[in-house]
Amino acid sequence: MSSLLQLSSVEADIAGSRILRGVELNVNTGEVVALMGRNGVGKTTTLRGIAGLLPVRSGTIVFDGRALHKTPPDVRARMGVAYVPQGRDIFPHLTVAENLEIGLVVHPRSRAAAAAARERVFNLFPVLKEMLGRKGGVLSGGQQQQLAIGRALLTNPRLLMLDEPTEGIQPSVIDHIGDTLKKLKTEGLHENPVAEIQHAIKELKREGSLAILLVEQYVDFCRDVADRFYAMDRGAVVARGPIAALSDAVVKQHLQV
Numbered sequence: 001m002s003s004l005l006q007l008s009s010v011e012a013d014i015a016g017s018r019i020l021r022g023v024e025l026n027v028n029t030g031e032v033v034a035l036m037g038r039n040g041v042g043k044t045t046t047l048r049g050i051a052g053l054l055p056v057r058s059g060t061i062v063f064d065g066r067a068l069h070k071t072p073p074d075v076r077a078r079m080g081v082a083y084v085p086q087g088r089d090i091f092p093h094l095t096v097a098e099n100l101e102i103g104l105v106v107h108p109r110s111r112a113a114a115a116a117a118r119e120r121v122f123n124l125f126p127v128l129k130e131m132l133g134r135k136g137g138v139l140s141g142g143q144q145q146q147l148a149i150g151r152a153l154l155t156n157p158r159l160l161m162l163d164e165p166t167e168g169i170q171p172s173v174i175d176h177i178g179d180t181l182k183k184l185k186t187e188g189l190h191e192n193p194v195a196e197i198q199h200a201i202k203e204l205k206r207e208g209s210l211a212i213l214l215v216e217q218y219v220d221f222c223r224d225v226a227d228r229f230y231a232m233d234r235g236a237v238v239a240r241g242p243i244a245a246l247s248d249a250v251v252k253q254h255l256q257v
């Protein structure tokens with residue numbers, strides 16, 4: 001595995017407040033890295049800094065051997081940095097097909113290569129193929145998340161950053177108790193949106209050509225898909241290690257409210 005992304009001593013301010021205070025992090029091709037921490041500790045800010053959506057005041061972000069200092073976000077996207085923000089951010093009035101096309105615009109390629117890229121997305125998320133003509137806004141939350149990830153994959157990324165992909169699509173506790181069995185019977189396991197995204201992340205990992213940086217509060221999800229974790233607190237990394245080291249004690253100390 002080669003190191004694709006490296007952050008050293010990254011500091012960033014928002015509205016005059018220091019939000020990132022010396023973030024150290026690296027991600028290798030072929031692995032899934034979970035970036036965890038309580039609300040407001042700087043996880044999204046870290047991803048935005050990597051994507052170039054927020055200026056970094058000091059420190060370095062090196063991607064594929066190149067320092068990204070003032071590289072604009074569109075150039076980073078073409079270099080292979082993809083960011084799926086929290087809340088999914090798809091275009092509700094465009095169809096699923098049109099939403100996906102936007103990903104292809106970032107990285108133009110031959111018709112055959114574009115078709116293969118679409119097939120890869122449809123293999124991961126078959127529901128998107130069934131819904132190509134529907135408006136993005138009518139999809140369920142889980143389907144919109146799949147669309148957002150699919151669109152990001154069509155930019156041909158080498159680094160895929162996912163900000164809380166399970167947010168708002170986990171069945172509530174009541175649903176879980178009351179309806180799970182019924183849902184499994186009527187819709188099959190593959191109608192579980194969290195399980196589908198979990199499965200897709202594992203498939204992408206199996207391909208081995210991509211690095212995934214995942215912001216996620218759902219500990220079991222991280223334990224299932226990630227190889228390593230970083231825990232942040234107040235703008236800095238306070239714990240890190242192989243995912244097996246994400247013990248209940250670490251969760252309690254750094255992640256639980």
Ligand SMILES: Nc1ncnc2c1ncn2[C@@H]1O[C@H](COP(=O)(O)OP(=O)(O)OP(=O)(O)O)[C@@H](O)[C@H]1O
Pocket residue numbers: 014015019037038039040041042043044045046
């Ligand atoms: N636009 C903004 N204006 C002012 N403060 C902001 C802005 N965006 C983020 N912040 C502050 O920066 C800090 C870090 O936010 P960030 O979104 O990176 O946290 P996070 O770890 O991703 O948490 P969450 O899960 O709540 O998104 C928070 O204290 C937040 O209030």
